[in-house]
Amino acid sequence: MGYEAYVIKYSTRVTFAKGCLRDLDVLGMRSSQKGFRGHFESLVHNAQLFRLGRQRSWRWTSLNSLLKGYQSKSIHPSEWAHFPQHLLHSWGGGILPDDFDPSMPDSTSVLSSELSNWYQKVREDLAEKLQLAYPAVLESPVAPELEVSTAEAAFDLAAVVFSCASCLKATYHLGTALVGWDNILAHICSSKLGSSKWHGTLHWSEKGHASALALMELVGKDPRTTTAEDMDKLDARFFCGNCEYTDFTGVQWKKALKWRECLTHVLYCVKPGHDDNPQTWLLLSEEATQHADEVDIAELEIGRDLVYFPNLFTRYFERPNTMFQTLSKEEIIWKLR
Known part of the structure; x- marks a missing residue:
């Protein structure tokens, strides 16, 4: 192929390319970009709505299936406070003892009294530890609004500090200084059940007691009558x-x-x-x-x-x-x- 034919062939391609570039320049104008941008944004938005709709429908289907399966295996709410009657004789005593009395009271009627008895047992056990460690507080007068015995009223005083041995040994610090009955009870109830029976790890903290006395002296409070709530409000x-x-x-x-x-x-x-x-x-x-x-x-x-x-x-x-x-x-x- 001669030089002239080569020039004619590739000049045609260049002319075609220039035409394409001219069209691209038109598409590249700002007005055209805005038009295409709005078109693509609407497509993306519609695709998102479609995907979210399918995902929402799938989740509702899964939840309904889970709920129906749970309802088919659970008992009616009216029987929640009672032991299921069909289990009294179906398992041959595998769960219930032979001397089980079906006429026993509902758990909801005895739960409050059982908790009160347990609270009282915990307070008595801790009061014995308090009498050995800090007898002075039991002999001193306490605030008249504390309508409980002297030993139990001492748990609300800011000078009475208990520590949890498990928290001191481990990397936990929430039970290192327990002041006030509510604080003590909350820590006991959040602890795991073990050989210590929850409150068995609590002991009198001499260091915490000394620091509490020093802090109350700085703010001018009487340690014999100042409660933990009083210090919190201060x-x-x-x-x-x-x-x-x-x-x-x-x-x-x-x-x-x-x-x-x-x-x-x-x-x-x-x-x-x-x-x-x-x-x-x-x-x-x-x-x-x-x-x-x-x-x-x-x-x-x-x-x-x-x-x-x-x-x-x-x-x-x-x-x-x-x-x-x-x-x-x-x-x-x-x-x-």
């Missing part, structure tokens, strides 16, 4: 006098703790060298406490220095000119006065 904040933290920027700071968190702190999260010095607590002023309430940061701390959960860290800073300016020990003491 909402005071404290610094641990033995702990100081430094973050990755080199800024030193302290944790502003509530009174229950102080007890957990002294029992659970002790930094190296913490027990070498006598425990001291610093009370924040009203201004500092108000500032602490405003800048509380709820976040988790990872590592062995976990103090409590939820962990409320309060970094008390002054910011006059620099981004962060920490307070010296003398300045903190001056502000706490």
Whole structure:
């Protein structure tokens, strides 16, 4: 093929390509792009609706099938409070003893009394431990509004602190400082059943008791009559006098703790060298406490220095000119006065 024929052949292709490029330029105009964009968006939206409709229909079908299967195997709600009558004789005593009496009362009628008896048994067992560890509180007068016996009223006092041995040995800290009967009972009911019979792992905490007395002395409360609820309503904040933290920027700071968190702190999260010095607590002023309430940061701390959960860290800073300016020990003491 000669040079002329080569030029004619490929010039035709170039002309055709230019025509295609011209059409592409038209498609590439902004108005055309908007038109195609709306078209494709409608297609995608319709496809999404179709997929969601099929998925929703499939889920309803699965739930209906599961519900029908459950209903076919379950008993009528009117019989939930009673043992199924057809099981009394069908299994030949495999479940029920031979001396089972079908006329026994319903479980709902005896559950309340059974729980009350169990609560009373737990309180009596813990009261014996309390009498051995802290007899002074049983001999002192208690608040007149506590209409229970002296030993049982002591469980609501802020100075009575119990600890769970299982929580102290493990990596759990929720049961390290239990103050108040509601707090004790909640921990017992959330524990797993074992040889300890729930409350068998609870023991008197001398360290927690000493810290509670020190905290009440700082806020001017009488430990003989001050309850845990009274301290909760006070909402005071404290610094641990033995702990100081430094973050990755080199800024030193302290944790502003509530009174229950102080007890957990002294029992659970002790930094190296913490027990070498006598425990001291610093009370924040009203201004500092108000500032602490405003800048509380709820976040988790990872590592062995976990103090409590939820962990409320309060970094008390002054910011006059620099981004962060920490307070010296003398300045903190001056502000706490």
